[in-house]
Amino acid sequence: MTTIHRVATTPIAGQKPGTSGLRKKTAVFMGPHYLENFVQAIFDVVQAKGRTFVLGGDGRYFNDRAAQVILRMAAANGALRVIVGQGAILSTPAASHLIRLNQTDGGIILSASHNPGGPKEDWGIKFNMANGGPAPEAVTETMYQHTLSLAEYHMLDAQDVDLGRIGRHDLGGMIVEVVDPVRDYAALMETLFDFPAIRALFRGGFRMRMDSMCAVTGPYGVEILENRLGAPKGTCVNATPLPDFGGMHPDPNPTWAKALMDEMMGPDAPDFGAASDGDGDRNMVVGRGIYVSPSDSLAVLAANAHLAPGYAKGLQGVARSMPTSAAADRVADALGIGKFETPTGWKFFGNLLDAGRATICGEESFGTGSDHVREKDGLWAILLWLNILAVRKQSVADILADHWASYGRNYYSRHDFEAIETARAEAMFTALRTSLADLPGREVEGMTIRAADDFA
Known part of the structure; x- marks a missing residue:
């Protein structure tokens, strides 16, 4: 007979989620009661009794232990069923898809992206909510407020579930359903893209390099690109998820994906290069000898999405975050569809997607996605690029040149400041904000500033 413990606890300061959940140093989450307090706040707010959830993550250190804690707490809180990716592995877009496919009451994703x-x-x-998207601010704020008054959490006294074995397991009367983390997601991709055309592209000698940066998209890339689309073995590199990502910083940009950049700019570069991040929601795209900025990628995908079966009827609209260049706006205007600007954070695209007003969304931080799930989706963007390349039979460089000739070219710059002392960072942003009102109309290097805003 299993026993449920009501473990006494006290509030822990600082458990306020940001734009993509609660993130701290690993050692903080491993401290006494820290993870348990936050998970209990989740289950209390969403009223876990009788509900079904999805659970998985990017394979980083501590995910395996955390998954077992969450399962025991879910059972203790009366959840009916939890669908878990084998090995507690699920990319963020795959988790979003499983939530929607199985019509669950939401999901818990273990990732710091x-x-x-x-x-x-x-x-x-x-x-993530029942629509597959990140919990909105009203919900995360309620969870945070709950952490400030938490007095106990519930824990089932039970052995670990074998998350390596696909199938159904019983945990104190709760069903734990361990599933192949790739299968359903791969099947969804086959409904959206012209797999026969992409297979023909690879059969014709097309060369690609996909760098998963020892993170979660490795198994997805191998199954879809190599096994289903016929890309040569070895197309996917760094394809085994590792707890420390092999010492890599799994952020797909020219700085952290330098090995890929060097290969793509080299004398024997493949035709197409791509990289994805820790949890699989970001992407970087590179052509032979040419880098594709995230803002240009969004615009090109919007302009050519009709070439893929899943978008053959056209788009309802295109949405972008405020820091993203207006290149996608030009495409929307030309197509006569809606264009939208949102604050930073994928959750702000959710209402537009749910209302059917936007089909494709993107942000300059290497995130692109569509209404097929409610998260940005790195591999989706890479597959749409492959679909476009297969149909147009042009290089990445030629597609970009044609795009700029048709729509014009937008330039923008992003500046990252990492590990800056909080007081200095706040002082810098205060100075920037106070200068905004004086910028419109000012001339700089022969150009006039039209507008300056803060949409953070």
């Missing part, structure tokens, strides 16, 4: 993993690095957890 593109942040490094390991005992001394970062860890994260977030809750």
